[in-house]
Amino acid sequence: MLIKKSDDIPGSEITDEKLYNNRRKFLRGAMLAGSVGATGWLYRTLNRPGDTKPQSAENDPAGEIAAGEIAEGYRTPEGEPANTFEEIANYNNFYEFSTSKQAVAVRAKNFITRPWTVEVSGLVHKPKTFDIDDLLKLAPLEERVYRFRCVEAWSMVIPWMGFPLRALIDAVEPLGEARYVKFITLYDPKRMPNQTTSVLPWPYIEGLRLDEARHPLTLLATGLYGRDLPPQNGAPVRLVAPWKYGFKGVKSIVQIVFVRDKPGTTWADYAPNEYGFYANVNPQVDHPRWSQKRERRIGEWSMRKTLPFNGYADQVASLYSGMDLNRQF
Numbered sequence: 001m002l003i004k005k006s007d008d009i010p011g012s013e014i015t016d017e018k019l020y021n022n023r024r025k026f027l028r029g030a031m032l033a034g035s036v037g038a039t040g041w042l043y044r045t046l047n048r049p050g051d052t053k054p055q056s057a058e059n060d061p062a063g064e065i066a067a068g069e070i071a072e073g074y075r076t077p078e079g080e081p082a083n084t085f086e087e088i089a090n091y092n093n094f095y096e097f098s099t100s101k102q103a104v105a106v107r108a109k110n111f112i113t114r115p116w117t118v119e120v121s122g123l124v125h126k127p128k129t130f131d132i133d134d135l136l137k138l139a140p141l142e143e144r145v146y147r148f149r150c151v152e153a154w155s156m157v158i159p160w161m162g163f164p165l166r167a168l169i170d171a172v173e174p175l176g177e178a179r180y181v182k183f184i185t186l187y188d189p190k191r192m193p194n195q196t197t198s199v200l201p202w203p204y205i206e207g208l209r210l211d212e213a214r215h216p217l218t219l220l221a222t223g224l225y226g227r228d229l230p231p232q233n234g235a236p237v238r239l240v241a242p243w244k245y246g247f248k249g250v251k252s253i254v255q256i257v258f259v260r261d262k263p264g265t266t267w268a269d270y271a272p273n274e275y276g277f278y279a280n281v282n283p284q285v286d287h288p289r290w291s292q293k294r295e296r297r298i299g300e301w302s303m304r305k306t307l308p309f310n311g312y313a314d315q316v317a318s319l320y321s322g323m324d325l326n327r328q329f
C-alpha cells in the first residue's frame with residue numbers, strides 16, 4: 001500500500017447540510033420517478049465532475065434505483081460533504097481486479113453479479129444459502145452516510161445503501177459458542193483476473209468479533225447513492241464497519257461463517273507488523289511506514305485530522321473497554 005502526500009493548500013468547502021438535504025430531496029424525487037433517465041439527470045445535476053475519466057452513474061450498467069430510506073442520525077457529518085459518485089466509483093482498492101486504484105473500475109466493468117448466492121454457515125442454528133435477491137429482503141434498505149477511512153490515509157464520505165448485518169445474524173441464529181464472523185470474497189480467477197497473480201493470497205477474507213458484527217453501525221452494503229453497488233465497490237454485497245480501516249470492508253461476499261476462534265484475515269496475516277485484526281481507526285498509532293494522524297479527504301487539498309474510531313467513538317468505544325487500543329491497529 002502506497003501513500004501520496006498532498007500539499008497543504010486550504011480547500012474550499014461546500015456547505016454540507018444544505019447540499020445533502022437537497023440531494024436527499026432529489027433522491028426522493030428520482031425514486032418516485034423511478035426511471036433510469038431521471039437517475040442520469042440526478043447525477044449530472046448534483047455531482048462535481050471527477051478529475052480522471054469518470055465512470056458516470058449514467059452509463060453504469062447496474063443503473064437502477066434501489067429502494068431506500070435515510071435512517072435518522074446518519075446524515076452527512078457537519079462540514080463533510082459526501083463525495084461524488086464519480087469519486088467513489090473511480091478510486092478503488094480491489095486487488096482482485098487491479099492494484100491500481102484508477103484501473104479497478106475499468107477492469108471490473110463487466111463483472112457479472114447475478115445470479116449470486118451467499119452461503120451462511122458454521123456455528124448457527126439455521127444455516128442457509130441465500131440468493132442475493134432474498135438476502136436483500138431480510139431488512140428494509142437504508143441510506144447511511146458514513147465516513148470511510150483507508151489505512152493508506154485517504155478518506156471519503158459515502159452514502160451507502162444497505163441494511164444492518166445484525167438482521168442477517170438474527171435470521172440464522174448463532175449458537176452460544178459463535179464468537180467471530182468470517183467473510184469470504186468470491187474466488188473465480190476467470191471473473192477476477194488479478195486472482196491469477198499472487199499479489200495477495202486468495203480469496204480475500206475478513207472477520208469481525210460477533211459483538212462488532214451485531215453493532216447497529218455495521219452494514220451489509222448493497223448500493224451507494226441510491227443505486228446498486230458498482231462492481232468496483234464490491235457488488236453485489238460488501239461489508240461496511242465505518243470505525244475501522246477500509247480493508248475490513250470485504251467486497252463481493254460469497255460466504256459468511258460463524259466460528260469459535262479469531263479467524264485468519266488477509267491483510268493481518270499477510271503483513272502482521274503493519275495491519276491488525278481489529279484495525280480500529282486510531283490516530284495515535286502510526287502505520288510503520290506513515291503517520292495516521294491526518295488523512296486526505298478525496299476532493300480536498302488540505303489534510304483533515306483523523307478522529308479516534310473515525311469519529312464513531314461515542315457509539316463503539318464501549319466494545320473495547322479493557323483492551324489496549326494502542327496495540328490494535
Ligand SMILES: Nc1nc2c(c(=O)[nH]1)N[C@H]1C(S)=C(S)[C@@H](COP(=O)(O)O)O[C@H]1N2
Nearest residue numbers: 092093094095150185204233246247249251
Ligand atoms: N475482496 C476485497 N475486498 C476489499 C479490498 C480488496 O482488495 N479485495 N480492498 C479493501 C480496501 S484496502 C479498501 S480501502 C476498501 C475500498 O473500498 P472502495 O473501493 O469501495 O472505496 O475495500 C476493501 N475491501
Ligand SMILES: [Mo]
Nearest residue numbers: 150151246247
Ligand atoms: Mo484500504
